[in-house]
Amino acid sequence: DSGVTQTPKHLITATGQRVTLRCSPRSGDLSVYWYQQSLDQGLQFLIQYYNGEERAKGNILERFSAQQFPDLHSELNLSSLELGDSALYFCASSVGTGNSPLHFGNGTRLTVT
Amino acid sequence: AQKVTQAQTEISVVEKEDVTLDCVYETRDTTYYLFWYKQPPSGELVFLIRRNSFDEQNEISGRYSWNFQKSTSSFNFTITASQVVDSAVYFCALSESYSGGYQKVTFGTGTKLQVIP
Numbered sequence: 451d452s453g454v455t456q457t458p459k460h461l462i463t464a465t466g467q468r469v470t471l472r473c474s475p476r477s478g479d480l481s482v483y484w485y486q487q488s489l490d491q492g493l494q495f496l497i498q499y500y501n502g503e504e505r506a507k508g509n510i511l512e513r514f515s516a517q518q519f520p521d522l523h524s525e526l527n528l529s530s531l532e533l534g535d536s537a538l539y540f541c542a543s544s545v546g547t548g549n550s551p552l553h554f555g556n557g558t559r560l561t562v563t
Numbered sequence: 564a565q566k567v568t569q570a571q572t573e574i575s576v577v578e579k580e581d582v583t584l585d586c587v588y589e590t591r592d593t594t595y596y597l598f599w600y601k602q603p604p605s606g607e608l609v610f611l612i613r614r615n616s617f618d619e620q621n622e623i624s625g626r627y628s629w630n631f632q633k634s635t636s637s638f639n640f641t642i643t644a645s646q647v648v649d650s651a652v653y654f655c656a657l658s659e660s661y662s663g664g665y666q667k668v669t670f671g672t673g674t675k676l677q678v679i680p
Contacts, residue, residue, distance in 0.1 A: 452607075481666060492672040493654065498665075505665045538606060547660050549596045549615060552668060554608035 453477065456541050456555035464563055468529040471558045475522055475543030481505070482524040483552060484516055485540040493540070499524060500546050531562045565590050567657050569671035576645050577679050584640040584674045586655030592616075596658040597631065597638045602673070603651040614638060645678045652676070 453476035463469055475482050484496040495508035499518035510516075513531075518524040528535060538557045544550035566589040576582045588597065599611040612622065614631050622629045626643045642649050655671040 452610075483668070493670045495668075495670070500665060506667065540608065542608075544666060546666050549613065549658070549660070550666060551598055551610045551613050552656075553610060554600075556607050559606075 452553040452555065454541060454543050454553050454555035456539075456558050458558060459556065460559050460561075462561045462563065463531060465531055465533060467531050467562075468527065469531065469560065471526040471528070471539055471541075471560075473524045473526070473541030473543075473555060475524070475541075476553050479543035479545055479550075479553070480522065481544045481546035481550075482518055482522070483542040483544075484510075484524070484526050485542065486537050487540060487557075488534075488537040491537075496526070528560070533562050536560055536562045565657050565659065565667060565669040567655055567669050567671035569653075569655055569674050571674045572672070573675045573677070575677045575679060578647060579644050581641060581643050582645050582676065582678075584642075584653050584655075584676065586638045586640065586671060588636050588638065588655070588657045590636075590657060590659065592659050594660070598656040598658065599629065599638075599640050600654040600656065600670075601651045602654065603648075608654070611640075642676075645676075647678050647680050650676060650678045 455474040480501045482499045486494045496510040498506040516526045540557045542552040542554045568587045595616045597614045601609045628641045630639045652673045654673045658668045
């Protein structure tokens with residue numbers, strides 16, 4: 451158990467809809483990362499937060515947004531969903547220093563129909 | 564700029580064979596960290612090992628071993644006497660630290676290992 455909690459585990463929704471994915475980091479971790487993994491693809495970095503502030507942005511679409519709250523949990527909001535957004539979305543957390551491994555949650559599998 | 568290359572997209576081996584997964588990285592920094600992660604078919608990502616740029620000692624953990632060579636910017640992962648349970652996608656990652664709690668992590672594209680019984 452990595453200590454990172456992601457909810458929900460599975461999400462099925464229709465095109466055009468909006469969903470929110472939630473992540474609770476490991477106790478003591480200040481940094482949260484979001485990754486997207488499409489079928490048989492690698493990990494696409496979306497966005498990173500550290501102690502409530504955005505630190506880095508990757509290939510995140512404008513339809514997607516995220517935030518990290520004062521209690522350090524994070525939410526990833528996906529709107530105007532398209533079929534191509536179907537993927538496994540991972541949250542990871544770390545202490546935030548360079549030598550910190552990322553600890554991943556079990557992911558949320560999003561299916562857009 | 565950071566870059567991690569895992570040139571082997573897929574590898575198939577027969578059980579009990581040894582297999583090496585290659586990882587080559589690029590960075591301008593002198594202080595950095597390298598990681599390996601395993602993603603079994605069940606989907607979760609599991610942290611395997613961390614290595615810092617100042618420690619070139621090879622590491623062995625059971626059937627797993629890691630060979631870090633700064634001269635060739637490589638951090639290769641060898642599984643000895645492979646087992647079916649080793650079947651997974653393996654990711655190599657490079658991490659650098661910047662001020663203000665900014666840790667930049669770059670993942671390779673992963674190598675899918677299939678161990679055939």
